[in-house]
Amino acid sequence: MRSFFDYESDDRIKSAKELLQDFIDEHQSYLDNSPLNSSTLLKSYSKLLKQYGNDRGGALFFPYLSAGISSDAKVRLADGSIKYDMINGIGVHPGHHLPLFFEATWRSLFVDTIMQGNLQQHYRSAFLANEFCKLSHMDHCFLTSSGAMATENALKMMFQKHAPAQRLLAFEHCFIGRTLGLASITDKALYRDGLPTTLTVDYVPFYNPKDPKSLEKSISTIQRYLTRYPNQYAGMCIELIQGEGGYNVGTKEYFNSLIQVLKDNGLCVFIDEIQTFGRTESLFAHHYFELSGKIDILTVGKLSQVCATMFKTNYKPNPGLVSQTFTSSTTAIEAALLLLEELSTKPYYGPNGIIAQIHRHFVKHFKRLQKKYKSTISGPFGHGGMIACTLFDGDRDKTMQFLKTLYKNGVIAFVCGQSPTRIRMIPPIMVCSNDVIDSVMDIFEQSLQESL
Ligand SMILES: Cc1ncc(COP(=O)(O)O)c(C=O)c1O
Structure with a gap:
């Protein structure tokens, strides 16, 4: 039972819904085809961040204020930049602007x-x-x-x-x-x-x-x-x-x-x-x-x-x-x-479900990086849609710095643990394709090289 009254069969409602969905699709395809990190409104954005930090009694951890329409694993910030969201407000969102949430x-x-x-x-x-x-x-x-x-x-x-x-x-x-x-x-x-x-x-x-x-x-x-x-x-x-x-x-x-x-x-x-x-x-x-x-x-x-x-x-x-x-x-x-x-x-669970596949694809990348960067990276840790690695023997300052470099380069992640401090990702499980993971891990490697 969806509703006690039948709004879905009203023609006005049907066409209003289609128009709205069209509008969102159009904006999402712009996002899908835009490069990451094209910041445009730096001055007013910085001012807003500062003001918000002051009003809430403490600066935000990331200069992150989202705005407008985002798309799947990508989020658009109010400075016009686009980033991969691998933290999702710490695991809340299965993706951004999903049809499910439009509904x-x-x-x-x-x-x-x-x-x-x-x-x-x-x-x-x-x-x-x-x-x-x-x-x-x-x-x-x-x-x-x-x-x-x-x-x-x-x-x-x-x-x-x-x-x-x-x-x-x-x-x-x-x-x-x-x-x-x-x-x-x-x-x-x-x-x-x-x-x-x-x-x-x-x-x-x-x-x-x-x-x-x-x-x-x-x-x-x-x-x-x-x-x-x-x-x-x-x-x-x-x-x-x-x-x-x-x-x-x-x-x-x-x-x-x-x-x-x-x-x-x-x-x-x-x-x-x-x-x-x-x-x-x-x-x-x-x-x-x-x-x-x-x-x-x-x-x-x-x-x-x-x-x-x-x-x-x-x-x-x-x-x-x-x-x-x-x-x-x-x-x-x-x-x-x-x-x-x-x-x-849907086939999310079980040893070959979507969640297990996401984990396995991340693990593949982490193992590849381990071969290349040896003791700089260890792990991965976690299970399913929760994945972490230790960098620089878990040194907190270096790990925090890496996190900021990663953010600058277009991936939002976070830390977990204290000693060692780890980098963690808690990806958007409904839209985390292998292509998304490949792009995220390319940026991860680029950021690692910058941090060595
Ligand atoms: C295991 C666990 N329990 C409880 C909480 C508290 O949830 P909330 O932040 O929604 O109050 C969290 C939040 O991160 C959590 O990870």
Whole structure:
């Protein structure tokens, strides 16, 4: 069921839609045929950047302000330049100006409000929550507008069920968000600098592929804590692939054994898939790691457009525990529905799916560069639509400088990890063809040569 009223069959609507699509196509073909980096409005652009930096209380990391119509993997900035976007606002966009999102924006024109919310539920939210439940095999789904909010809601559900337990387990170098609560869990000193500690967290070493005793060490750390603080733990927060932490990937065996220990001790298993959603060889990372049925709470965000906390019935919150004014925007809800349909029905997943192919093509390039530039480059790291490499032994300053050179030359990427600091890409999965990857990696190599 698309709508309670049939706007699609009205001839005026049909021709308006065609005219709009024509206009966008025309502008996109201009973009497709333009060279990268033709900056034209430097003076006014610099002024705007400076003003914005001042207004928001801090300069932007990249001089990036997008404008107008972009196309697939290429984004047009307000200075007229065109770049390949391999970071996508950290993994939010499956591509720029995709027909899928044109459709979502179009559909939202026929909805009465811009935002949906707790007391402003549109019937499409009901469809979306149900889709998330069906696809994840979780019992319930609470929609929300940011990853941090989804995760806060997850923690509330966990603590309420396990009250009065107040401690948490989490992996070293994890990232789970930046609210006052989440900054106590996210394992990065800079992000909690000057903040009060709001949660008591004990850290467990993450899987280390180079250490044959990695699983043993993680489990013995958990057991040590459980013995030291009996009955005080509510659960463990788990990223199956550490995003901000450096694109570190666990294994099926590692997670299954570790989660068994949590289950044996009656702890809540909370999986944060905010960065990994849609980017592993399964739609949900916990399906890829064969953890179906073993987890209690799950969060998704970023690529899903609308964020969500999914949970088993025994974690159902008491009335009043979770709520908020905004669920998300009407367009985001339409986009999420279309995106879930596309991802769950087209050949994105599996060992030979689009996601795996994207990864393999990047790996091919990184291996080629490794042969040529030897120890300057190591890796690649990550999985599926999350790929990283270490340059210059992970030296932070040199890596940051490389990132800026890469940006100047026409590719937007970012860093992850602390020591080593890595370069990461989180590409637009719906438009990341081999040709796009080839062009991006040519620029990557050119930038590497400039940085040597
Ligand atoms: C694993 C993970 N959890 C939670 C968050 C927080 O999401 P948001 O930035 O939408 O609040 C992020 C954001 O990068 C993330 O990567």
